[in-house]
Amino acid sequence: MCALSLKGIISNENAKTLRSLKAPNINTLTTVRGIVVNSTRIVHKALRICVKCRNCEKIRFLEVQRGLGGSYLPRYCESVNMTGQQKEKCPLDPYIVLPEKSVIIDQQILKFQVLI
Numbered sequence: 001m002c003a004l005s006l007k008g009i010i011s012n013e014n015a016k017t018l019r020s021l022k023a024p025n026i027n028t029l030t031t032v033r034g035i036v037v038n039s040t041r042i043v044h045k046a047l048r049i050c051v052k053c054r055n056c057e058k059i060r061f062l063e064v065q066r067g068l069g070g071s072y073l074p075r076y077c078e079s080v081n082m083t084g085q086q087k088e089k090c091p092l093d094p095y096i097v098l099p100e101k102s103v104i105i106d107q108q109i110l111k112f113q114v115l116i
């Protein structure tokens with residue numbers, strides 16, 4: 001449970017120590033006692049990208065791993081007909097991104113000093 005205020009995010013959770021953080025804590029809201037000493041600007045990161053072939057209009061979803069990694073758009077269209085063969089030759093780099101159907105989050109990296 002957290003609330004967003006003008007001063008920042010306030011949580012009623014018990015603060016964890018930095019050493020107690022484990023993999024399940026990644027990409028979750030976790031409380032750690034400390035002071036933020038540096039922060040990056042907020043960047044938009046896509047978690048699920050919806051792309052459409054501009055030739056055959058086939059829609060495809062690309063999953064992006066959470067964290068700092070990224071993804072590449074496929075260079076070839078994978079449109080196939082019922083027999084498993086490609087209908088028509090789509091050009092190289094056929095995909096366009098449909099941001100309104102994609103899942104995008106805001107991401108920021110905080111560097112903090114742990115309080116003892």
Ligand SMILES: [Zn+2]
Pocket residue numbers: 053054055056057058077078079090094
């Ligand atoms: Zn296509």
